[in-house]
Each structure stands twice: as structure tokens, then as C-alpha cells.
Amino acid sequence: MVEESAQPSAPEDPLLQRLRDKFGEAVVSTHSYRGDRTAIIDRGSLVATCEWLRDDPQNQFDMLMDVTAVDYLGRRPRFEVVYHLYSIEKNHRARIKVALEEDDVKVASVVSVWSGANWLEREAWDLYGIQFDGHPELKRIYLYEEFEGHPLRKDYPKEKRQPLIGPGAPEGAADGGESSS
Amino acid sequence: MAEQEQSTAEESTDRLEIPFEPLEMKLGPSHPATHGTVRLNLRLDGETVVTAEVEVGFLHRGFEKECESGLYYQAFPYTDRLNYVSPMINNVGYALACEKLFDVEAPERCQYLRVLASEASRIADHLTCMGACALELGAFTAFLYAVEARESAWDILDAMCGARVTCNYVRIGGVASDVGPEFAALVREKLAEVARLHKDFEDLLLANPIFRDRMEGTGILPKDELVALGVTGPLLRAAGVPLDLRRVDPYLVYDRMDFDVPIGESGDNMDRFLVRCEEVRQSARMVEQCLVDLPEGPVDLDDPRVRLPAKGQVFSRMEQLISQFKLVTEGPRPPVGEVYQAVEGGNGELGFYLVSDGTGKPYKCRARSPSFSNTQAMPPMVEGGMLADVIPTFDMVNMIGGECDR
């Protein structure tokens, strides 16, 4: 199986080309794999890039479909935050990624660009522990506030149990931190 | 003296002002007027909603973590449990994402069967949503008709895969089993049943003054806000944006289907309801077309990399037996890469984002669920409206707990 993603596609996609022309150094790398165009953006210029992607008449990415993260444990940089964009007008898609180091998992929030990023970023914070600077209300969304750790990180064991909380929890369970297996 | 007078005058105006203290109301997590496990924290001024906040996560089961710890084919049963009202669409979406990653394509007959299954699921999804809406607005009879019709739609799925809700029907490069010769007749019978009950359901509700009063003009959000919030599906189409992935970005054999995409104008709850009503009919049309056009041929890809070999050969031939063992224990191995594939789910764009590191397990399996983004758009829809309007809006947002919380 040849690794297609490794070799840069020779005739570059016009959208990625424009992105490169516009932002130059801030675009770390680009590739297309199975028709999905992807650009890895430097952390500092994420918001500017997103604004351009949304507003430029040739892009018109008016919808932020998804924000998630990937944990490449043991690789540097460890985290990637992934944004999937879609344009209703142009009917095209793009994927934007930002790489983050383990000891500094901070990236600017894009809530100001797409208001729909609010919950999606809260989810990424909840499950991966990515901190979004400038998010209006960054708190857990699926799990409860007392939950320790971020379960979708690769170093969080699947079988780990957290103590029960709330009324009816066994005595002393809240400070126990017992874990099975 | 004058000073004193002034101060008493001030006091009296103070007293005349009615003190305003918002009432906090918590709706849910289990409330008879909401389907799905969700909590709405409302702050009310009288009967007007001042602020609304939605709390989700009561049904979080770690879908992504589970998928990452199993092989690619083992995630299929879990995808059933995302949107449990239209499980087939989830199956199809996940299978398409896998196929994009593996760079294979299912045979034609399989693609038609997948479309058929998706559309039958969509009928069930919309009927459940509309029926529950009717129920929560007090129309119990209409709810029963809708649910009976949904059962008929599920009978179609039952005949295909042997389960009504937990389908686990689609596989990478194929489907679990072909349909039998008696299938077409059964589907036609069930579709007739759906059409009959759906007609009665519409007759009962659409002209009904109480129902219309509660649906019309409630839960409106402007088009551009919906787009910015990432809302898709019937909700967005009701606001007049003809975004339907089956039309704008056809996958499977949707480009050969003849169907209408209904859109609304004002984007109130009535439009959302009507869009869903029409989509039920269009889906039924597509099921019909699939039955007519269903080509002969294999339903499974003959590719030992992804699909299990035929059972008869496993019994008798060594090579196939080894292949069976390898595929079951190691699973199909995709190349290194990442893909995102979206399909039109019952509530909007259902996307799967897969990252592969070359092993048999997905390194990351992410489901972009339409309910999640749609539910996010709920607070601005209900704020400033009446408390009673929260219920129809919530029904039309159609938050499915399994899909929203994963």
C-alpha cells in the first residue's frame, strides 16, 4: 500500500494554492488525500485564516461542520485540532488543522468567526483538553465538572472508572479515585 | 421639608415598580414533554423565556473511544446506536467513510440496497419526530398513527437485516445479506401502509387550528444565523436553504433518483413540519424507484482485503479459510490517511472522520452528528418566546440523545 499522503500532489488544488499565496509562511503544509483537501495552519494565524476562508468570495466557507482533535501520543507535536468547513454556495469542503504541543494545548477560539464553534470547542475541551482562548464559556459539555482527565486522550485507559458523585454515591467515593483493572 | 417630600415621592415610585426576579425552571432530563434525555435550564419572566440553556451529555457512552478500541468492522453495531431512529443511515455513513479510506466501491446492487435502507430509515425518523411532536402538543391519536406507520417502515428494515433498530446491516464493501425474492412485495405492502397512515396523520393535524396555532410563527431563527450555527437538514431547508447532500453532493446512486427537495420559507415550526411531511413522501418514492431499478448481481465486493469470503468456500478451501481468519482477527487494514465523509442523515449532515495509522483499528473515529449542532441552535430559537413554544421547537429540532451525546 503506497502512502499517498506522503507525496504532495503535483498539481496543487486551486483553493490550497490561494491559501498558500495569501498566507505564505503561516501555512505549514497542505495535501489532498482521497479528494479531501487539508491545510495545516500555524497556530497564530488561525483566526485570520478562518476569517479569510469565510469571507473571500471564492471560498465562502459559511459553515463550520466539525471541530475535533486527534491525539498522536508519542509524536511531536502531540495534538492536532481539526476543523471541517463547508460552503453552501460553492459546495466544496476543506479541512484545516492546527498542531499543538503537549505542554501548551492552547489555540484561539473561532467562535467569533462561526458561532457554531461554541459547543464543538467545548466538546474538544471536554474530551481532549484543548484550551480555546477567547471562548465565551469553556466548560465541560458531556461529562460532569468533577470528572478528572480527558477521556479521548490516548493515555486515558478505556477501562478506567471514576468515582460516583451526587446523591446516592457510596460513602467516601468522592475522594477515593478508585479505578478498576 | 421639601427634601422629605421628594424622598417620599421617590419611595412611592419605587414601590410602584414591580420587582422583577426571573423564575428558574429546569425542564428534564426526563420530562414527559421532551423526547430525548436533555435538560433545559430556562429563566422565565412570567411566561416569556429570557434565557435558555441546554445541557446535553446524559446519554454519553463514549462512542469514539469504543470505536478506537475495536476493529473497523466492529464499530458497525455502535453506529446503530447513534441515531437509533434511523440506524441504517449511520451504518451507510460509516461504511462510506471506510470505503473512502480503503479506496473501494461497493457493487451496484449493494448501493441500491443501501439507498433503499437509508430512505426507509428516513421515513421512520421523520414519522417518529412528527408523531412525537403531535403527542407533545396533545394529539395522542395522531401519534399512534405515526408510530404505526413507523413500525411498517421498520418492518422493511426487519426483513432486510433481522432487526428493527439495531440493524448492523451494512459492511465495508457490501451489506450483510442480500434480500430474498419476496422482498419487493413486502416493501410495496408496507409502503402502502405507510402512505395510508401518513395521509390520516396529515389530515388530522395539518388543518387543525390548535396545532397550527402552536406551530405557526414559533421557533424562528434567521437563515444566516442557522448557517453560522452549523444547522443542517430539515431545519435549514425549512428556512429556505436547499442544502440536501443527496442533491448537491450525491453519494451512492442518489444521482439516479428522481426526487424533490422540499424547502420552506419562514423557517418556523410549521415549515419544518411540512418539510418533513414532504420528505416522507419523497423517501417513499425513492424506495419505489430502488425496487424497480434494483439490478441483479452480487451485493458484496469480491475483495479479500476488506470483505469476508463466501461461507461455502470457507468450509472447503484452505485459502479462503485463512483469509477468513485473518479478516476476523486482524480486520481489514487501510492505508495511512484520513478521510471525512458526510451523508444526509435524518436530521442533517452526518459525517464520519476517520484517521488511520495503517493498523486494523481506527486511530480516530469521529462522528459529526447533526443533532449536536442543531440542539446548539435551540436557545436562540426559544429566547424571547413563550414557554409553551419551547415544546414544539424542541420537537422540531428533534434532538436524538444517542446521536447528540454519542
Place this chain on the structure above:
Amino acid sequence: MASRVVKVDREALAKAAGPFSVRAIMVGLRVTSRHFFRNLWGWIIGKPTIATVMYPEEDVVKPPAFRGMPVLVEMDNGKERCVACGLCEWACPVDCIHIVPDETEDAIERYPQLFDIDMGRCMYCGLCEEACPEEAIVMSDRVEIAAFSREGTLWHKDDLLVPVDRLARRLEYVRRSYER
């Protein structure tokens, strides 16, 4: 592209209701009474038209594709067909199968000494059936797993064995569907 975008018709609704919604009310009454008399007539002539099934006195008609709980096929000689290869154990997404293999002097020398399925976890997905290279585990039409204790939902080999002739319908279906 044969799909079109159409606008839903809302004007018709107000018209359908008629003045003071009289027509809407009449239509509603007509629909519900039609259902009532249809069901009543069905009950009188003994051909019920209602969807309700009086379980457990009656049971639903299960299609051949029906996936109930997985059971083991018992051959005519009273032994299981399973050779304890462990593929179903691998394939099961929720790890609810537990097998301890052993060997005998028979023609088929491997057999499962222990074969437990935790029915409390099993989700009837059918992946074990698909994985089995011997047609030894199939989905039956049994669905009743209720037990008085958690141990009661753990089914052992003896509970799981079903004679091959009682599984004929499913085996035929399995053969057809996995034959490709």
C-alpha cells in the same frame, strides 16, 4: 440530476381548515371514526386490524432474517459443531463470549469445554455468526433472557445448544446470505 427543489405549500392549509375550522374538525372526526369502525369490524369478523400483539399469548411473526440470541448448533450425535477456534470470541465487539478449548478422541478432535455467552452484554449483532467458519453459532429467534440474577444471564454451553433441525430455517437463511 433529477432532483428538484420545491416549496412546501402553506396556503392550502388555511383553506383546508375552512371557515371557523369546521372542515378541519369534520375531517378529523371522519379519520378517527373510520379507524374505529375498521378496527371494530376486524374484531367482529376475527381478523384484527390493530397493530397490537397480545404478547406473550401471541407472538409476532419473525422474518427468517430475524436476529435473536446466538445459540450453538447441536449435531445429530448430541455434540456441538463448534471446534473452539475462537473466531467468534475475536469478532464479538463487546467480548461477551468466553471459550475454553479442549481435545477429544473423536473425529473432530477439538471442542469447547466451556462456552459461555453473557447475554446481559450481548447485543444480538450477529458478528459471531458471520465470523464462524463452521456454521456452529447462529442467531436464533429466542429473545427472552430475563433472569432473576446477574448470573442467570450468563448462558453456558448446555443452555446454548439447540438441535440442528430446530434451526433449519435460520441455517438455510445463513447459507443463502453468506454465499454471495
